[in-house]
Amino acid sequence: MDILTEALGSMRTAHPFSVRTEGRAPWGLRMPPVMGAGFHVVLYGTCWLLPLDRSRGGAVALSPGDVVFLxxxxxxxxxxxxxxxxxxxxxCPIDGTPPVGxxxxxxDGARTSLLCGNYHLDQGRPHPLVRQLPELIHLxxxxxxxxxxAAAVRLLGAELEQPRIGSAGIVPALIDSLLLYILRAWLDTQPPATAAGWAAALGDSAVAPALAAIHGAPATAWTVEALADRSGLSRAAFARRxxxxxxxxxxxxxxxxxxTTAARLLRESDAPLTAVAAQTGYGSEYAFAKAFKREYGQAPGGYRREARAA
Structure with missing residues (x-):
């Protein structure tokens, strides 16, 4: 079970939005807050990423091949x-045609070329893996x-510089995959001796099997004892870890x-509530609806209608 892919998939609410930015010095662009997570890829040239409140510091110098995740x-x-x-x-008006404006x-000075955009992620209920990430990742x-x-960045740059037949399908797929490459690269930078939280959990010999079991079969009647058996630890030691x-x-x-699985099924499928309840470990539609309303503040049917209308 690929927990990273599952966690991100559970938060995605739409396809990424992206714009290619071509600047020639002097240039500056104030980016507003976005729903989800922002990203920038420097395809050519150099630039600076600066906080809106300059008094807090945090300026980041960016060079060709750099990737930033907000x-x-x-x-x-x-x-x-x-x-x-x-x-x-x-x-700034957006010109051009899909997949990237x-x-x-x-x-008329030095040129900088960037790919800028955002991943539409549900920040109302962020997965703890994403919540534990740094506010800014610079790779x-x-x-x-x-x-x-680096290979994904080079492929993106090539497709954007010289679009060819198939680029309309290739570019969105590369941008979509870029998020996984970014987070995998960041996780790889965490030294095993100092890794904590989810960065450690995904590779932990006791916790990772339990997470895989939960993600792989959420409808199973798991208990702490059953998950601890998979970890090789006692119940108490496993629960603490x-x-x-x-x-x-x-x-x-x-x-x-x-x-989270139920919400995704409600958004993305037409499965009846009884089927959603069964797939998420609830013996009846009533028990499922009660649990869902407790978590999301509304009934499953209302959530589905609202999600479809958005």
Whole structure:
């Protein structure tokens, strides 16, 4: 069971949105907050990523091949130089055709080319794996770092520079896959000796099998004892270890994943409520509806209608 893919899939509410930004110095772009998570890929040239509140510091210099992931989609500035006044992104018209629009701005100086966008993730109920990520992840792919991520960036750059037959299908798929490459590369940077939380849990010999069991069969009547048997630890030792790494006790996480799975089924399928209840471990539609309303604040049918209308 690929828990990273499952966790991200449970939060996605739509396909990624992306725009290619072509700037020539001097240029600056003020990016508004977005629902979900933001990302930038530097395809050519250099630039700066700056917080909206400059007094807090946090300026990041970006070079070709750099990838930035903003966990909460916070507002920020991209510019050729920290002192360049930015223009609001909403004031810059988007040209071009799908799969990626184009924004062009600035003067006649040095060129920078970026792919900017956001992943539509449900931040109302973020999976704890995503919630534990740093607010900003900056990954460099030069000099042999993160070869798989670097390969994805090169492929994206090639398709955007010279679109060919099939590019309309290739580019969205690469952007969609980029999120997994980013998070996998970040997880790889966490030294085993210092890794904590989900970064440690995904590779832990006791916790990882329990997570895989929950994700692989959420309808099973799991108990702490049954999950502990898979870990090779006593019930108490397993419960402590799981809670420390995952951030909540095993049964609380089981309920979370069942409700997350149910919400995804309601959004993405026409399965009747009895089938959704059975697939998430509830013996009756009534018991399922009661649990779902407790977690989401509304009945499953209302949630489905609201999600379809969005």
């Amino acid at each position: 966990r909460d989609g916070r507002g920020h500035v991209l510019a050729d130089h920290p002192d360049t006044p930015p223009v609001p992104a909403e004031d 184009m924004v062009t701005l600035g003067g 460099e792919t030069r000099h042999g770092r993160h070869p798989e991520l 799981f809670s420390t790494m995952v951030g909540e006790p095993p049964m609380a996480y089981l309920t979370r994943w069942r409700m």
